[in-house]
Amino acid sequence: MAGRTRGTTAVLETFASDRGGAGLKQTRAIQTRVQVLNAAAELFAEQGFSSATLQDIAERAGVTKGAVYFHFPSKEAVANAVGDEFYSRWLRLADELRALDAGPLEALAEFLLRSAAMFRNDLVIKAGARLQIERTFVGLDLPRPFVGNMELIQRFLVEAQKCGELSAEADIEAMTRVLISASFGAQHICWVLNDRAELDAWVRDILRLVPLRSG
Numbered sequence: 001m002a003g004r005t006r007g008t009t010a011v012l013e014t015f016a017s018d019r020g021g022a023g024l025k026q027t028r029a030i031q032t033r034v035q036v037l038n039a040a041a042e043l044f045a046e047q048g049f050s051s052a053t054l055q056d057i058a059e060r061a062g063v064t065k066g067a068v069y070f071h072f073p074s075k076e077a078v079a080n081a082v083g084d085e086f087y088s089r090w091l092r093l094a095d096e097l098r099a100l101d102a103g104p105l106e107a108l109a110e111f112l113l114r115s116a117a118m119f120r121n122d123l124v125i126k127a128g129a130r131l132q133i134e135r136t137f138v139g140l141d142l143p144r145p146f147v148g149n150m151e152l153i154q155r156f157l158v159e160a161q162k163c164g165e166l167s168a169e170a171d172i173e174a175m176t177r178v179l180i181s182a183s184f185g186a187q188h189i190c191w192v193l194n195d196r197a198e199l200d201a202w203v204r205d206i207l208r209l210v211p212l213r214s215g
Contacts, residue, residue, distance in 0.1 A: 029070075029071075032061075032063055032067050032070075032071065033071045035061040035062065035063060036057060036058075036061045036063065036067070036068050036071060036072070036078065037078070037081055037082060037085065038061065038123075039057050039058075039060035039061035039062075040052070040057045040060075040061075040078045040079070040081075040082055040127070041082050041085075041123045041124045041126075041127040042060060042123050042127070043056055043057060043060055044079065044082060044127035044130060044131055045123050045126035045127040045130060048130055048134055049075070049079055049130075049131055049134050049138050049140070050134070050137075050138060052075070053075070054068050054069075054074075054075050054078070057075075057078060076138070076139070076140060076141070079131055079138075079140050079142075080140060080141055080142065082124060082127050082128060082131065083128055083131055083132075083140065083142040083143070085124050085128070086124055086125060086127070086128025086129075086131070087128070087143060087148055089118065089122070089124065089125065090115075090148060090149055090152060091148070091152075093111065093114055093115070093118070094111060094152045094155075097110055097111055097114075103160070103163065103165055104156045104157070104159035104160035104163065104165055105156070105160045105165045105166070105212050107156055108153065108156035108157065108160070108179075108212065109207050109212070111152065111153070111156065112179070112183050112203050112206070112207065113200070113203055113204070113207075115149075115183065115187075115203075116183075116186075116187065116196075116199045116200050116202075116203040117200065119187045119191075119196055119199055120196040120197070120199050120200065129187070129188075129191075132145040146180060146184060149180060149184070150176055150177075150180050153176050153179050153180055154172060154173070154176040157170070157172045157175055157176060158172060160212075166212075175212075178210060179206070179210065182206045182210060183203060183206060186199060186202040186203060186206065187199055189202075190202055
């Protein structure tokens with residue numbers, strides 16, 4: 001879990017300078033939580049929510065089942081935590097791209113390309129995508145799928161319109177719908193056909209064939 005691990009590392013470094021027992025205990029607790037979430041993401045991505053058990057998660061994480069319960073009261077709570085991280089990663093990605101010296105449309109294209117790489121390589125993203133598909137069958141309390149990503153794409157397009165990269169007549173809502181449908185449709189189809197091995201190429205085709213400029 002790259003995003004969460006980066007944040008956790010900073011916390012662990014803080015506690016490393018604290019030689020007191022409380023600091024060490026808190027450090028171990030953070031490490032255990034990260035191990036559990038990593039293991040859960042792997043299992044949810046591989047097997048889905050229903051097939052994975054808390055015992056499976058504990059064994060994959062290399063901890064006791066009691067250690068899992070210390071952090072999460074149920075498998076649903078573990079899945080919701082993985083889902084929260086899934087959505088947080090898109091926001092962090094968007095923030096990273098805004099910090100680049102690039103126009104909104106270039107940043108949007110990079111967002112879609114990096115999203116494809118994340119779907120292909122990041123276990124948390126793979127797990128989150130599968131959990132969203134299964135959410136109605138297992139009663140997971142996850143956010144509505146696609147909404148956050150649509151908002152991010154629309155924000156890039158609005159910024160592009162404001163700075164003149166898109167004409168004032170560009171239909172931002174329609175462009176958002178087309179891009180979210182094409183990109184998420186591509187990742188789902190590639191998941192089924194070849195475990196997303198060709199997803200990067202599919203997204204490049206979308207960017208080549210769907211015009212992001214108008215006027």
